[in-house]
Amino acid sequence: MSNLTQSVDRKSTDENYLAAHPPERSDPSNLNAFASPVLWLSGGFLVLFVLLAVFDTSALSNVIQVGFSKVTLWFGPFWQVLLLANFVIGLYLAFARTGDVILGNRATPEMDTFKWLAIILCTLLAGGGVFWAAAEPIAHFVSSPPFYGEAEGRHLAINALSQSFLHWGFLAWAILGTLAAIVLMHLHYDKGLPLQPRTLLYPIFGDRALNGWIGTLTDTFCIIAVAAGTIGPIGFLGLQISYALNALFGVQDTLMTQSLVVVFAIAMYTLSALSGLSRGIQIISRYNIILAAALIIFILLFGPTSFIVDGYMQGMARMVNNFVPMSLYRGDADWLSWWTVFFWGWFLGYGPMMAIFIARISRGRSIRQLILSISLVAPLITCFWFSVVGGSGLAFELTNPGVMADAFEGFNLPGVLLAITSQLPMPTLIAILFLILTTTFIVTTGDSMTYTISVVVSGSTEPSGAMRAFWGVLMGLVAIALIAMGAGGISALQSFIVITAVPVSFVLLPTLWHAPKMAKLMAEQQFGKLAHNTAQVKSSR
Template sequence: MSELLNAEKTSTVNKEQSVWVKLGLDNPVFWMSGGFLTLFVVIALVDNKLLSSLVNAGFSWSVSFFGPYWQLLLLATFLIGLALAFSPGTGKVRLGAMDKPEMEGFKWLAIILCTLLAGGGVFWAAAEPIAHFVNPPPLYGVPEGNIQRQAFNALAQSFMHWGFLAWAILGTLTTIVLMHLHYDKGLPLKPRTLLYPVFGERAMTGMFGALIDACCIIAVAAGTIGPIGFLGLQISYALNALFALPDGFTTQFIIILCAIAIYTISALSGVNRGIQILSRYNVILAVGLMAYILLVGPTDFIINGYLQGVGTMVDNFIPMATFRGDMSWLSWWTVFFWGWFLGYGPMMAIFIARISRGRTIRQLVTTISIIAPLITCFWFTIVGGSGLAFEMAEPGSVSKAFEGFNLPASLLAITQQLPFPMLISILFLILTTVFIVTTGDSMTYTISVVISGDLNPNGLMRTFWGVMMGATAIILISLGSGGVSALQSFIVITAVPVSLILLPSLWNGPKIALQMAKEQGLD
């Protein structure tokens, strides 16, 4: 009898240990990252004003002291990546210990576009061009008597923020470093691996390595929770405008619950199923909407705006990338975006490393640093450029809706001026939802990979992080939009340690690429 009781006790202990391990509760990274995010939510619940003041102070400090460094870091990452891609030797280096790509080209590009562009690519595509049109960027000012030039400048500034530099920091040099150290050297696919060439084993073990991973998880979790929360706020606003549904917490709660369910189920199905299927169909929907607006919208202005906007950006590329003339404007535009994208850097690099086996450095860099940004710029021209054309034809038709930085209102002001406005508005809302769901899906997967150290993390861990991020978003929006706004500003603060983690890739990326070129007989 005693032996049976002992066996039952042992079985119960083993089950408890199994759940403990499956959730990553034995990993200090879990407690550091989860504990910090919990503390953020607790302060928000107890004293939201205190949280806002702390975050605003941290935000101002971050953009003042790290803004110039971030500008140079993004510019250097882009230029060095291009040099490696178009070098005869390093460009042909094949990554991931495979002779040919593991994933078919369209699927690969679709996942990259949907994951990295996210929901910002819909609402910001509508809002940012009109914002720069109404209040021209200080580098350009207001062209005398040339309203069309003012519109082209507005597009060019939007292209800078969502174009070459933004994309390059999310997965070029860092991906090269991670893919070599993981697939060729057997090191784990974790942020700490980026610092292995600098600190050796010290970066891979102990509290130092755990702290590196935790900083990156906090940054990307904040960067994902924010858009999930804003999805609830923005879709709720749009449903109220279109169908007179109540624009309140209940509607927002239901929207986020649906998003949690979709991206958690998708994450459980794995990279080769859920994420891939969502990305493929969302890209098809985006292409369909682009073609429709190009045909029935202000076609001439869209074509001219894209060519002129890209041309203006390229002509003024270095001045725009290094502009320091207006600190107030910079902190709420360029440096804000750079901090937001930097926070995603290490975790996006891990995700891209996971889906890019068999790609060459040239394929990786040109796709992420050139092709994807040019597609993004065209998307911004289709959506935001249409808004500019409508605004010039009828002043106030878009800008009035945008007043108060109302991103969803600016999108609806554009879609309502197209043929079949209701249908197009609904399709845009679906597109936005799936974009954000895809990001939640991929980041849930990536966080689980980092904590578990397994490329196929268990379903319990994926479910936990998916639900946790969604639940955090629900708690924050229950406090009003200020809770999510505080989190959005907090994202920039988290970019400070993350940007230091990314720095060594500027020299380790080229060093590893040259080494691999020799090993593969390409030098």
């Protein structure tokens, strides 16, 4: 449709949908959501994936690996441009006049800024925020990133941090809830359209996106992508915690131990999801941030403080100085497919569903608050966390060559984390606290994605407890089933996540031009109304 304003102002759709589904009201007993074709398509696909893995894990892995190679080769450049454009356009909206626009048809935020930012940080970091923070800088130290070429010693360590900052920094965070969240918040809270991925395509396809097969497939693809992206970390949590318990206490690293860890996580995030956004996830996120802050302070006091601070400042400076060339680097396609493009595919898969979650918790925030918090503040905090954890590992490796590299051999993520804690005072206690932190990160992600998937399937911002429990348990059971097949099952899922990002990336693409148009429209409406009210006040005096 050529005119966006006309497409989002169709009275026949907006008024009828708003009357039936007002944003402020929901039906938590909406059990007919279990008849939704989106539920059966997405849930059925996950079950089918497990059955295929059971039948022939090797064949499934081979097929997925071929698909993974083609996807990273064909779509990698597109994703790199997409993430960079998303970040730049978001910053423009934040610093332009549109930055003052208040989102969500609400004058004040629903929760205080600390709780809001804590939930966002804990949800988006997931368990990767601990194990990858420890291991990725070491990985780039052991094998130098091709963008920087060969280097040695401290220079190589700074390069390793810089590359890690790119993967977990501005671009990754921005795609998870800025432009897409603006589009969803306008169309849902102002126009009354459903809080579902299909709504992102409404300005293009109109009613067909809401009621036809286009919307059904869009929601299905987005649910499969985010479910796979959540199941993978849940499964790895079982593998990694079991490994750590064996290394620390001699607990047998068996399927039983791994499954018990996953069952514990299932119980935690399902109960948290059932308690609602105002209780479980807020409480867990708050204490998660407090624990992370305590670990940061401890490591700064008793760890390689000088290198941590210098590494953060120099690594950030090097990354920012090379930001665009690093973001668009295509010099080594094979390396990119296992690092940058892999991460971009993973984060893209989360994009629409995370935008829905952020839209749900961000009412009353301005566009400037939303974008600067997610695109700048959260990445800066994340990169400092990587400097504290991974930077400590690099400092220990520089002082005692091999102490971290040997632990990382075989791409052993939990091995690196335990090697880092072993160099600190009270190593066992600190290791236990890191494992608790990893678990609670996964719990917050499982909680938020269980809730968000249920919202999409049910079409209600307060989905039934049965629907939340169904998705929470299903994702956990799929993780256990894949663990039972050995490393091949989880690895196949990890590669499959990148494949699912292909359709999802095209769902996010239109937000590059729809978000600015909608932001401009909202600015005209809000500031025009304000100017009108001001003029009335002056004339009445």
